Amino acid sequence: MRTALVVLYTAAGLIAVLYAVVTYRRRLQTPLALPLSLIMAGAAEWSLAQACCLAAPTPVLALIFNYAMFPGVAMVVAGSFWRSMLLSEVRKLRPALLLIQPVLLMAVLATDPWHHTFYSKVDTAVDYGITVYPSAAYWVHTLYCYGLLTAGAVLVVRALRRAVRGQRRVYWWFLAGGVAPTAGNLVTVFLHVNIQRLDVTPLLFLVTGVVWWWTDRSGVNSEPVPVTYAQVISALSDAVMVLDPNGRFLDVNPAAAKLLAVVNPACGAVIGKQWQDVVDPHFSAMVVDAGQSTIHGASGDVYDFRVVQIEAADGSCPGSVVVVRDVTELERLRAELTDQAVRDGLTGVFNRRYLTTALDARVRAAASAGEPLSIVMIDVDHFKAVNDRYGHAVGDQVLVDLARQLTGSVREGDLVARYGGEEFVVVLPGVDARAAAERADRWRRQCATTAVDTHLGTLNVTFSGGVAQLTATDCPEDLLRHADEALYRAKHAGRDQILTAERTLPVLG
Structure with a gap:
């Protein structure tokens, strides 16, 4: 029986050594590999020392190999807690601190034959x-x-609850891998077994190795470190704030802290403060109702x-989540696109579609x-001849200059639109036909004195205009038609002049 156990412990130790080496080679691919390699190296040392203890020819050698098992135990415990820290994203505790207990343990074991504080007595066993x-x-x-392993398990369970749903299995398999050796060690330490307290824990680490080997091979642990909900929230550019039912801050992500610092530079740390004491008055009433x-x-x-x-399982409301997004630039772009949709691309004045509405x-x-x-409907005189002689670039410049003159000469509330080609329409609310014709004539004279530089010399252009006033029976189409008829008469009368539509119906105003 002793020979069989020696073979079994030796085989378990060699398998653990192999797994430790294979895992160590993956240390650059994932931070989880190094602590796992330490765990399996500790299990290998533990198992091989147990085999040597059973095979020792003298009680003295058996005791030495018995002591030699405990450095392996310390490696397993330290590696397990280290791996738990990595999985749960705990960064406050440095892994180097885990070396303190193994160093003290080695000192106690080395001197135990003199002070007997580790083993009070050692007897020779027959088998x-x-x-x-x-x-x-x-x-x-x-x-x-056990305290360290329990603390590690608590960290993993807490991380499991925070993790995104698709990665929770990483934590479940980590916990499952530790069940068998933990149960075996509890039986060995706290129950009197029939084989003189022979430790089955290192043997059961083969189960752990199989479980964790499968998780690696199946891709469960393919991510370097699992993603948590806290990491997801922290990565959001939106400001996310969690409030209790009384409007007190419970948590904020970095984007929210930055936004609150802009809104209220004097607020400082906000956790525990009331919402209305921190935010801008524009926001203070917004957390009353969802929406x-x-x-x-x-x-x-x-x-x-x-x-x-937030809705709890029992239907109560333990708090609320406030999500704020700065859409200033988005609104600016939206307004810009909306404006572009109603503007003429060349001259920048309103287009015909907007004019109709x-x-x-x-x-x-x-x-x-x-x-x-x-x-007032305006048409540039001899515009085709300008294009033919000076080129379309000069023609475009003529239109741009005229549009600029018109927009610079109208009141707020007036409307300048490009009607088509070289035609413009100016809408003048509150202005009768006589006043509109006077204003249009000033624009005409201004246009005639404005020179355009070209490669063929200075160019001066004129325009003709037709004025129409709204009557009691007019619709927009009627008003445009009468202005167009007046423009037609102005052009046939010699151009460079403003004529008013001949109306017999009563007008408004």
């Missing part, structure tokens, strides 16, 4: 080498090991603001208020 009787230092060592809204801050920034009530609204508003409204 299994020696029988040892633990003393105080042994139990201190045992309690330390989404857009808020404009005092500095002009724009925020997308969402409040989600805006003119309809202005006509209805003028008719409802009983106020006058006039439009």
Whole structure:
């Protein structure tokens, strides 16, 4: 029986050595490999020392090999806790501190034959080498090991609860791998077994090796360190804040801390403070009800603001999550795109599509208020000849300059639009036909005196204009048609002039 046990312990130790070497080679691929290699090296030393203890020809050698098992125990415990720290992302404790207990243990074991604080007595056993009787230092060592393993298990369980769902199996398999040797050691240490306290723990580490080998081969541990929900929240650019039912800050991510520092530079650390004592008055009333809204801050920034009530399993509300996104740039781009959609790409004034919608609204508003409204339709004289002689680039410059003159000469509330080609329409709310014609004539004279530099010399252009005032029966199309008819008469009358539509119907205003 002793020979069979020696063979079994030796085989287990050699397998553990092989696994330790293979795992160590993967240390650059994942930080989890190095502590696992330490665990398996410790299990190998433990198992081989147990085999040597059983095979020892004298009680003295058996005792020496018995002592030699405990450095392996220390390696297993330290490696397990180290791996637990890595899995649970604990960075406050340095792994080097785990060397303190093994060093003290080695000192106690080396001097134990003189002070007997580890083993109080050692007897020779008939079939299994020696029988040892633990003393105080042994139990201190045992309690330390189980305390450290328990602390590691607690860290892993807490990390499991924080981990994203798809990676929780990493923690489950880590815990499962430690079940067999832990159970075996509990039986060995705390129960009187029939084979004179022979330790089955290193044998059961073969189970651990198989479980963790399978997790590596199957890709369960393919990620260097599992991702936690805390890491996900911290990586978000959105500000995420967790509040209790009374509006007190429970947690904030880095983006939220940065946002709150901008909103209230004097707030400092916010955990434990009331929401309304920290945030801008624009935000203070937003956590009352769940929902989404857009808020404009005092500095002009724009925020997308969402409040989600947390619902517990029993239906109660233990707090709320506030998510704030700075959408200032997004709103600016949206406004810019909206503006581009209604603007002429060349001249920057409104396009014909926008004119159609805006003119309809202005006509209805003028008719409802009983106020006058006039439009001026403008056409650049001999524009085709300008393009033919000077080129389209010069023609485009003529249109751009005219559009700039018109927009610089109108009031707030007036509207300048490119109607098509070289034609422009100016909408003048509150202005009758006579005043509109006077203003259009000033624009005409200004245009005639404005020179455009070209490769063929200075170019001066003129335009013709037609003015029409809204009547009681007009629709927007009628108003445009009458202005176009007046423009047609101005061009056939010699160009470079402004004519008013000939109307017989009563006008508004």
